[in-house]
Amino acid sequence: MSSHKTARLARVLRGALRVWGVAASVEAEAQGGEFILRAPSMTLRIVPGWLVFRDGQLLASHAGLPGLLRTLRQELAPGFANGRLIIGSSL
Numbered sequence: 001m002s003s004h005k006t007a008r009l010a011r012v013l014r015g016a017l018r019v020w021g022v023a024a025s026v027e028a029e030a031q032g033g034e035f036i037l038r039a040p041s042m043t044l045r046i047v048p049g050w051l052v053f054r055d056g057q058l059l060a061s062h063a064g065l066p067g068l069l070r071t072l073r074q075e076l077a078p079g080f081a082n083g084r085l086i087i088g089s090s091l
Contacts, residue, residue, distance in 0.1 A: 006033060009065075013037065016069055020077035039076055 010028040013035065017024050024039035035046040045053040050062035052071050060071045073080060 010035065012065070012069075013072075016072065017076070020073055020080045022076045024076060037072070037076070042075070044072065044075060 006028050010026050013026045017026070017037075022039060024037050027036040027038070029035070033048045037044040037046070042054055044059075046068070047053070050064065050068050052059045052062075052068065052075075054075065059075065060067070062068045062071065
């Protein structure tokens with residue numbers, strides 16, 4: 001994954017965490033395209049191919065960003081109401 005795409009995805013993930021009200025950090029590995037989300041209650045790892053791991057266990061595999069965000073919301077903010085995130089809009 002290029003550094004531009006890595007930076008963009010990191011911004012999307014940080015924005016989603018902010019919308020969900022989750023206190024977590026996003027760490028991006030520039031070379032490998034891997035992301036680590038560290039929340040007080042858990043650590044999630046996202047690897048190329050949209051694979052999501054928690055504590056070394058595979059949680060889900062996705063074909064794209066919408067499914068990935070849905071899984072992250074279910075894991076990190078289960079009480080947050082279902083809804084849609086609009087990515088790339090300027091309101």
